[in-house]
Amino acid sequence: MENSRSKECVEVAERLAEVLDGSADERIYEHIASCDMCRDVRHEAERALLVARDAGGDYREPSDLEARLDRALASDPEAKVTAPEPKGPAAAPPKHGPPSARTIRWVAGGLLAAAAAILVIRGAGTESGGDTSARRAGGWRGVVERVAVASGGEGVMVCGARGENCKRLAQGGEFPAAALLKTDARTRARVRLSDGSIVTLERSTELLLLDEGPRRARLVRGALTADVTHAADEARIDLPRGALAVHGTKFALRAEETLASVDVARGSVTLSDAEKRSVRVNAGESARLAPGAPPFVSFSESFGESLAWSDETFGKAEASAGPRGLGELKAKKPGQDGERAGAAPTRPR
Numbered sequence: 001m002e003n004s005r006s007k008e009c010v011e012v013a014e015r016l017a018e019v020l021d022g023s024a025d026e027r028i029y030e031h032i033a034s035c036d037m038c039r040d041v042r043h044e045a046e047r048a049l050l051v052a053r054d055a056g057g058d059y060r061e062p063s064d065l066e067a068r069l070d071r072a073l074a075s076d077p078e079a080k081v082t083a084p085e086p087k088g089p090a091a092a093p094p095k096h097g098p099p100s101a102r103t104i105r106w107v108a109g110g111l112l113a114a115a116a117a118i119l120v121i122r123g124a125g126t127e128s129g130g131d132t133s134a135r136r137a138g139g140w141r142g143v144v145e146r147v148a149v150a151s152g153g154e155g156v157m158v159c160g161a162r163g164e165n166c167k168r169l170a171q172g173g174e175f176p177a178a179a180l181l182k183t184d185a186r187t188r189a190r191v192r193l194s195d196g197s198i199v200t201l202e203r204s205t206e207l208l209l210l211d212e213g214p215r216r217a218r219l220v221r222g223a224l225t226a227d228v229t230h231a232a233d234e235a236r237i238d239l240p241r242g243a244l245a246v247h248g249t250k251f252a253l254r255a256e257e258t259l260a261s262v263d264v265a266r267g268s269v270t271l272s273d274a275e276k277r278s279v280r281v282n283a284g285e286s287a288r289l290a291p292g293a294p295p296f297v298s299f300s301e302s303f304g305e306s307l308a309w310s311d312e313t314f315g316k317a318e319a320s321a322g323p324r325g326l327g328e329l330k331a332k333k334p335g336q337d338g339e340r341a342g343a344a345p346t347r348p349r
Contacts, residue, residue, distance in 0.1 A: 042234070
């Protein structure tokens, strides 16, 4: 197990650029979620990349840069870079052992230096006008895809970060970064965020999109389901008494003033409380936050039910999502024609 784990750590180091841009394989993200060292490396790399990105925010590419490069190349057309010839007998290829944290961090540093150079040369942050700071930081914004309103409902509302200046959004309406999305007791809404993530808001829910960093939000109250895309910056949803780190996954989340719960359908998340105690939650598992106790994980017997309201309202997001939990049996009471779903729930043995 240790050798397999080390090989995966080596692959994280070799493909860190893919991890940062969100194109790495699913299994690499799953390993990062389970490996403290690789998770720290990714976190440090993301922070360093943000610093490098912001450092080039005021750079403006000189208008004559291309002409100056052409002149420099034309002045010495024979110039070329050659590697020195090896001297002495060829050295035997080194034997690779398990990587150390320092080795992986050196690889990460090299990749980040290259990324920083590219960002500066290409003039990162040269956008003019508009919400440039939010675009550079990757703050979530998006569009309302679907709205389901029962009789007497007001629909989905978008407000300022402090709940001011609220207005109703119809299907197709756009909302900016640092917005507060609200549904009333008779409204559900599905929104698409700027990174492609899909979030469905349950009735009586408030979700605040934060501009403190990339892909950040706060579930003030209520419930949601989310299918979050992989990206360079790991998504995070703050809770009244904790936080959820999302490793690219589908899950159902509910929060109240002192309680919170998450049910994971695909991928994994990390749930932490206000004291920074955390647990990793994998597909098919649930985790809970409760006063006076650390977060705890259990097998989810009802994660299908946690997601069902979203699928039933707006249609199945995935045709192959599979059965709810391990399965369910339906039963009829004597003398009745209607079936009762979940009357005999199955449990793992």
